[in-house]
């Protein structure tokens with residue numbers, strides 16, 4: 001008898017959550033205030049990280065900015081301070097667990113408890129598997145995936161103690177479906193998606209309803225990180241690379257609306273669902289038609305040129 005009651009309740013909850021999601025899609029959800037909250041952003045010297053810092057500052061959040069690039073991080077801090085919030089910067093190597101734990105300890109001692117954690121820093125090797133040095137492959141996994149464990153272990157305990165906080169994972173569309181020549185990146189972002197979802201379940205199972213989680217899965221963003229990556233020309237005009245500011249603003253809407261997951265643009269839900277529903281070969285031919293199968297080849301060429309020129313990525317002066 002209790003099974004039938006539970007089943008009916010579950011079906012009611014399923015219907016209710018679908019209706020809520022549909023309503024959310026068409027109406028503007030209520031956005032929470034984060035005025036005065038302490039927000040930590042990793043990769044804050046980078047293009048998207050800088051936009052996040054400025055968007056959070058506009059909402060009145062005080063900032064802790066982490067990056068390995070001290071100069072770029074300071075530039076972000078200067079821009080954010082002009083918006084009237086307190087900003088502290090920390091130089092940290094996210095590929096090193098000890099560096100994360102030591103810097104987290106400093107943040108706790110010097111500033112206090114972080115209530116919003118935005119795991120944004122990310123890297124990509126930009127080479128074919130067999131041509132890529134092991135260290136570069138390993139770095140992608142360490143920065144994009146392992147760092148999520150150490151960051152969360154460092155800052156979640158204080159959130160739990162107050163039953164208040166928000167953990168944001170900047171993953172990727174390539175954490176939901178894959179393409180060729182980005183094995184390190186896809187493995188790390190699939191890892192990030194799995195990490196994020198399991199953590200969200202863990203918090204729910206423990207009734208920590210005050211701690212929110214948001215997973216952000218963007219398509220190509222025009223930041224330079226994936227410079228050259230392109231799909232079939234005719235389709236590219238239908239799905240152009242995202243503007244970094246637009247990506248940050250869409251992500252903010254999801255974060256402040258306490259949305260669990262967002263694909264940017266929304267059309268990225270289609271290849272995500274198709275990957276699960278269609279046979280493998282059906283996905284292969286669709287990708288081939290859309291130029292998704294070889295989209296990384298010009299990007300790899302680009303990355304090779306940059307390596308030959310002695311630097312791995314273009315500058316961060318886009319903001």
Ligand SMILES: NC(=O)C1=CN([C@@H]2O[C@H](COP(=O)(O)OP(=O)(O)OC[C@H]3O[C@@H](n4cnc5c(N)ncnc54)[C@H](OP(=O)(O)O)[C@@H]3O)[C@@H](O)[C@H]2O)C=CC1
Nearest residue numbers: 043045046047048068069093094095121122220221223225
């Ligand atoms: N660009 C795109 O097309 C997309 C990006 N994303 C994701 O968005 C996030 C932001 O990307 P984007 O702004 O484009 O990238 P950027 O390269 O502009 O920014 C990344 C920042 O992280 C820093 N960083 C790299 N490695 C470390 C490390 N070991 N320790 C500390 N900081 C580090 C970089 O420093 P440095 O400059 O010195 O390397 C840089 O400042 C990433 O997670 C990325 O995977 C998701 C979808 C698409």
Ligand SMILES: CC1=C(/C=C/C(C)=C/C=C/C(C)=C/C=O)C(C)(C)CCC1
Nearest residue numbers: 172174179219220226231271290292295
């Ligand atoms: C594979 C594939 C596509 C191309 C996806 C691309 C090019 C994604 C790039 C994402 C990046 C660079 C993310 C970075 O984090 C389409 C045409 C959308 C749909 C068919 C399958």
